[in-house]
Amino acid sequence: MDIFRTLGAGARFDKRRFAEDVKLFEQRRRPVEEFRGQHRIRVYGTDVPRPFQTFSDLAQQYELAPYISENLARIGFKQPTAVQMQCMPNRELIACAPTGSGKTLSFVLPVLHDLRSPQKVGFRAVIISPTRELAQQIYNQFRALGEGRKFKICMMTKMSTSQQSEDPRLRQKFDILISTPLKLVHAIKQDKMDLSSVKHLVLDEADKLLDLGFLEQMDEILAACSSPKLQKALYSATIPSGVEQLAQTIMKDPVRVVIGTKNAATETIKQRLVYVGREEGKLIAMRQLIQEGLKPPVLIFVQSIERARELFNELVYDGINVDVIHSERTRAQRDNIVNNFRAGKIWVLISTELMARGIDFKGVNLVINYDFPQTVQSYIHRIGRTGRAGRSGEAVTFFTNDDADFLRNIVNVMKESGCDVPEWMLSLKKAR
Numbered sequence: 147m148d149i150f151r152t153l154g155a156g157a158r159f160d161k162r163r164f165a166e167d168v169k170l171f172e173q174r175r176r177p178v179e180e181f182r183g184q185h186r187i188r189v190y191g192t193d194v195p196r197p198f199q200t201f202s203d204l205a206q207q208y209e210l211a212p213y214i215s216e217n218l219a220r221i222g223f224k225q226p227t228a229v230q231m232q233c234m235p236n237r238e239l240i241a242c243a244p245t246g247s248g249k250t251l252s253f254v255l256p257v258l259h260d261l262r263s264p265q266k267v268g269f270r271a272v273i274i275s276p277t278r279e280l281a282q283q284i285y286n287q288f289r290a291l292g293e294g295r296k297f298k299i300c301m302m303t304k305m306s307t308s309q310q311s312e313d314p315r316l317r318q319k320f321d322i323l324i325s326t327p328l329k330l331v332h333a334i335k336q337d338k339m340d341l342s343s344v345k346h347l348v349l350d351e352a353d354k355l356l357d358l359g360f361l362e363q364m365d366e367i368l369a370a371c372s373s374p375k376l377q378k379a380l381y382s383a384t385i386p387s388g389v390e391q392l393a394q395t396i397m398k399d400p401v402r403v404v405i406g407t408k409n410a411a412t413e414t415i416k417q418r419l420v421y422v423g424r425e426e427g428k429l430i431a432m433r434q435l436i437q438e439g440l441k442p443p444v445l446i447f448v449q450s451i452e453r454a455r456e457l458f459n460e461l462v463y464d465g466i467n468v469d470v471i472h473s474e475r476t477r478a479q480r481d482n483i484v485n486n487f488r489a490g491k492i493w494v495l496i497s498t499e500l501m502a503r504g505i506d507f508k509g510v511n512l513v514i515n516y517d518f519p520q521t522v523q524s525y526i527h528r529i530g531r532t533g534r535a536g537r538s539g540e541a542v543t544f545f546t547n548d549d550a551d552f553l554r555n556i557v558n559v560m561k562e563s564g565c566d567v568p569e570w571m572l573s574l575k576k577a578r
């Protein structure tokens with residue numbers, strides 16, 4: 147880029163110097179491109195920062211505060227993942243990387259780095275997530291990586307009276323806020339939330355947040371983040387083109403980062419489709435899987451709360467160590483279930499879409515789509531609860547005659563992510 151600046155400044159054109167500059171530019175660019183190619187990193191936009199290769203490179207390149215390097219080592223993160231290597235933006239960012247590829251750290255790290263130290267000027271970073279469980283997980287990651295810096299980090303759902311206080315001096319203590327959209331909009335509307343100092347606004351599971359269900363709330367949040375220095379960052383494993391177009395309209399000259407194949411499933415997951423005929427066939431197929439021997443922990447997705455309850459009653463009757471989670475369970479119940487499933491005390495967990503996105507149950511061996519997912523995005527996120535952080539995993543999806551119209555969409559995802567699929571399935575008509 148130097149060559150263009152030199153010319154822009156009105157210097158006389160020196161052909162030889164220009165040729166040398168071009169050569170130098172190419173020499174610097176080529177290894178970076180090769181490195182990106184090896185890690186399947188694609189970038190779009192102008193002046194995209196070069197990726198760092200190791201955490202010590204990062205520390206040097208960005209003069210990282212030592213506490214961050216120490217915390218990375220303590221947590222046990224030795225080598226950055228591809229998305230982390232490329233996500234030290236100097237401006238707005240849209241990042242699409244597979245499930246379980248470490249996107250959380252890839253925004254926690256640059257935010258902490260940029261905030262440097264606690265300041266009493268009010269919230270400077272806001273992270274939005276579609277569910278409370280995911281917000282909690284992000285909060286934990288901030289606490290772990292921020293250890294030793296005394297940042298005031300708060301989760302909206304746990305806000306104390308001082309955080310919501312009318313007194314601006316009390317509110318100013320805080321640096322980072324993590325919230326679901328509804329809670330935050332509620333506080334903004336009650337005039338209890340000043341977001342005018344926010345410099346970093348991160349939307350995790352951005353395609354979900356920019357979906358119709360949340361769009362109005364996102365508008366309110368964006369309007370409240372009034373600082374001209376505001377930088378937005380959007381992250382998801384799936385960013386459909388419509389959402390990306392919408393995102394572009396609210397962003398200024400963003401860098402786009404894509405890891406691997408866009409909108410595909412994680413390649414470490416072995417995916418399988420099982421034909422069960424009709425609805426009644428699902429329970430028979432489920433019992434057959436159990437008889438063949440399930441290796442817990444296993445996560446089962448169904449389409450509604452009612453169906454989750456029904457399946458739970460069936461499996462409890464069969465003597466399975468099973469529990470069920472959905473939005474009608476109390477907060478305490480949901481927290482307990484998540485903790486117990488993580489600790490291996492629950493072997494089989496039945497869930498609605500609530501747990502489909504973002505939740506990091508590291509050791510899940512098998513995801514069963516008992517009910518066929520309604521969208522490609524839902525499929526990718528649901529099965530992405532297994533095969534995380536480079537581990538292997540398995541996903542089984544039941545389909546009935548009624549699901550035939552949508553089968554082709556899922557078959558395509560399977561093919562894109564390197565799974566074998568029967569030829570006849572590839573010739574099915576695509577659903578709209």
Ligand SMILES: Nc1ncnc2c1ncn2[C@@H]1O[C@H](COP(=O)(O)OP(=O)(O)OP(=O)(O)O)[C@@H](O)[C@H]1O
Nearest residue numbers: 223225226227245246247248249250383504506535
């Ligand atoms: N550099 C790293 N080295 C080792 N493990 C890592 C690294 N970065 C993240 N992880 C681990 O990888 C797992 C997945 O990370 P994370 O939850 O951030 O994935 P994600 O990309 O946000 O997935 P999803 O799309 O499902 O939300 C976590 O258990 C996390 O602790």
